Amino acid sequence: MNTIVRVDLKTGTIKTEQLSDDYKLLAGRALTSKIISDEVDPACDPLGESNKLVFASGLFAGQTVSCVNRLSIGSKSPLTGTIKESNAGGSFALKMGRLGIRAIIFEKIVSDGGPQILYLSKDEVKLLPANEYTHQTVYDAATRIRNRFGEKVGISLVGPTGERLSLAAGIANTDKDGRPSRYCGRGGLGSVMGSKGIKAVVIDDDGTENPMVANEAYFKEVKKEVTQEIVNNEQVANSFTKFGTAGLVKLTNSMGALPTHNFSKGSFEKAELINGDELYRLIDERSGEGAHSHACMPGCLIKCSNIFPDEQGKEIVGPLEYETIGLIGSNCGIDSLDVISKINYKCNNLGLDTIDIGGAIAVAMEAGVIEFGDSQKALELVDEIEKDTYIGRIIASGGKRAGEVLGVRRIPACKGQIMPAYDPRAIKGLGVTYATSTMGADHTAGQTIRAQVEHTSPEGQVEASREAQLVNTMLDICGVCFFMASGIKKNFQLLANLVESVYGVKCKVENLEAIAEKTLAIEKDFNNRAGFSDASDYLPQFFYTEENPDVKTVFDVSTDDMRKIHNH
């Protein structure tokens, strides 16, 4: 787990470097942000030659501990103009761990001859022509790549929208079944990958084993403890595994935090048609290829994912997640899980972030392109992206640009990126995160929904967001999913113990927190060098002036307090 693969796409040169000791505990987001900050000019054009795209596995990649194999991808974002890390499940990072690869750095741009594939196995790392996959959809390309390289390879790839440099394009990763639906969705990283001329990264861990750990006995003990914690956790069993993230619909709707009709209110009159109960019921009733519970990473014990089937029991999409339900469902006034899941699949297949596309459809609805709640027209709008029409281009550029082009005043975005499915007036800590995060509006940058605060009060939100940003960064460094934090009841010493057992170094939670703090500081510094400042950290004005009718409050956390968040 100490190799960095550096790929110069202009010359086709591939170098492997050994991680220096200083970098021993830099993984995941800590590593992507460190490399981007050290090596990329903050003033660069994100889609130009000097931006870099960095894949990094987390601290425990390759180990078969539950929830520890997320893949971080980092770059300067063309959507936000900031530094960016976006992470996802799937099997890619686990295979990186088994191949001993901590990071892959893509530099420059393929100079001619069309898109390429980077192929990594224990025997070789090589670039291959990918012309035969040019402009192919994500599922088609993934199927063909698996047919060519084997069913068990991991694939990270972009769809036609990434190749077209659409700013809402993400990077898809295959899950344990080869389904390319685990998305590093946010920040337009798919357009960066497309700009570099990389269609896919294929990773084959055939013939490898789990990486060695420093203290095998201790590792087994910690792993067992983690397993016990998760297996015995009632919240995991009764909520995460049963309803997945979709369980949140009921909660946010009751909190007045479920974005509805382009963030004009916080509850949806048809919420019961798109909530976790209904999702569960439909999967149950339709059965077939459907599944209530599915692991996004091999070895996951929480299995919060799902597979949503149609009436004939045939898979529409897997997983169908809360953010997609919120942004494409209630926020567009769409009350059908069938429609939401079909749009979700279309987005996945085109290579798009469902949050920014949901936001774009909603602003298009506000502009009168189609009506709120018009499911058929919403499906057709996404088809316009596939046909690459001009309205398709507008939508595929994400909600911020779509709103600007269509003349919409109310655009729920921070630093160019559409907010996820939590109204910042109803969960004000998340409003602070949206405004102050180093990467634009992003719930995974500092989720406060479980924080012990009065969510509609301005009090304590900066502290809650600061704490959440730190914890989330720590998890992103570990390659650990957010639900694991609940699974282990925030006993983060278990993560520190894992570090001790894997790396043979002393580690306390404070040490991990220190890396997270340092990472946040590096990111903030990059953004400052890119031209942002504390004064860039605010929400769109309408959240300060328009009441959310469900909670009867505007966003009223003090701007001065927010600006102190990174300088406490």
Add this chain to the structure above:
Amino acid sequence: MNTIVRVDLKTGTIKTEQLSDDYKLLAGRALTSKIISDEVDPACDPLGESNKLVFASGLFAGQTVSCVNRLSIGSKSPLTGTIKESNAGGSFALKMGRLGIRAIIFEKIVSDGGPQILYLSKDEVKLLPANEYTHQTVYDAATRIRNRFGEKVGISLVGPTGERLSLAAGIANTDKDGRPSRYCGRGGLGSVMGSKGIKAVVIDDDGTENPMVANEAYFKEVKKEVTQEIVNNEQVANSFTKFGTAGLVKLTNSMGALPTHNFSKGSFEKAELINGDELYRLIDERSGEGAHSHACMPGCLIKCSNIFPDEQGKEIVGPLEYETIGLIGSNCGIDSLDVISKINYKCNNLGLDTIDIGGAIAVAMEAGVIEFGDSQKALELVDEIEKDTYIGRIIASGGKRAGEVLGVRRIPACKGQIMPAYDPRAIKGLGVTYATSTMGADHTAGQTIRAQVEHTSPEGQVEASREAQLVNTMLDICGVCFFMASGIKKNFQLLANLVESVYGVKCKVENLEAIAEKTLAIEKDFNNRAGFSDASDYLPQFFYTEENPDVKTVFDVSTDDMRKIHNH
């Protein structure tokens, strides 16, 4: 000249305030920027309720001295996110001066009942319904408004694109003949006016006289001196009056600074078909309604404007200016003054800035929407804006957004605004201005083409730009056009003498410079509070990495030096 008209559009309340003594010498850009800075939240949504739109006349408005009656319009720009002032000729500011109005401040947004007209005369100031002009083109609306209010009124108005909140929309002003072609074009101020629900401002100075001056005898003497300077100036006679701004084509083409094919080179092989000589020849040959020389402001002695006729001698557009020829001509590979002037007219009629539209067409050409040099398709593309199709919306949102939506990597814009027609690698002082100006890429913010520097060398450019930014700001405060500076051979003491004679205060050039310095500082501070910083001041990366083949150099002025420009 000491009244401020404050219009609360939400309530329809109109108040007049007297200018306090502190504000005596604050006019034009100094006044718009001071008011915006004092009264507008820098974090506000530029198209939302809390932004304001300020019209201000210059220090000598109402006087019949040559070149002193430009109108400044200021706001927070939705295109750049910065503070913005854009100024134009026409008769509006002269009439403001005669009515004793220094500024008009539009606050909030018309709450219902559609767009309105603000009408000002010596007897009344009132809001009137403008529904009958909704979505009308600029020329149609101006004609009807003149038919209704009289041929001699001054009109400032927006076209359908301003009403649609298109980010490349400007504000048109009528010239002395009532032709609505004097544009406050830049920064999307037309969309701000549209967002407020103001279709037009109509100003009627019937029954008024030139404003009193403090020292009539001295005023006449200074006026005479200014007149003599301009009348006897050979550059004025042989260049400005004869060829107008179009005379620049030959110069910039020879310098390698004429943007060609989306800023991919600095000279155009067909330049002789679109230069000042050809313009002169065609106007001469076609005669009819054409005119080599035309005054944009009443009383102007330079008369750098023109009226360009078609083969039958019928007016196509007036004026046809250098920036339009550069951006819509060479930068799009279009080699016909007929086509350029037709596109210019269409833009004027739709209410659009020709610089940002030229930039948008060029990036669309780079994206393959149409071919470089395809005149017919370029005309049709502008017709798409009239039809309000999606590609029309994309183009009307300006070159930056158009490029982002269409997946173009090379977008020649700073802070969201397309560069005017000077390649920053060939005239590096202008590159410094584009990067560091308080309002995005704008030549009028600091024109260095006549600076005594080696334009392709990085040396001395920061100083040249600093000096030019100061001079240009001073002129913008005086309401004086840039050509007057040449007309009076930069003897700015004449402007100070005018201040003395009009206001009865002691004034030296240093006093005017001090107001300009203070204005720049206020603007910079506003931008900092909006989230910009010195680190926001850079050119798009391709100017640093791609050589301009005509001058064989990249942009290489030190970033560190540029960042010191406002803090010397």
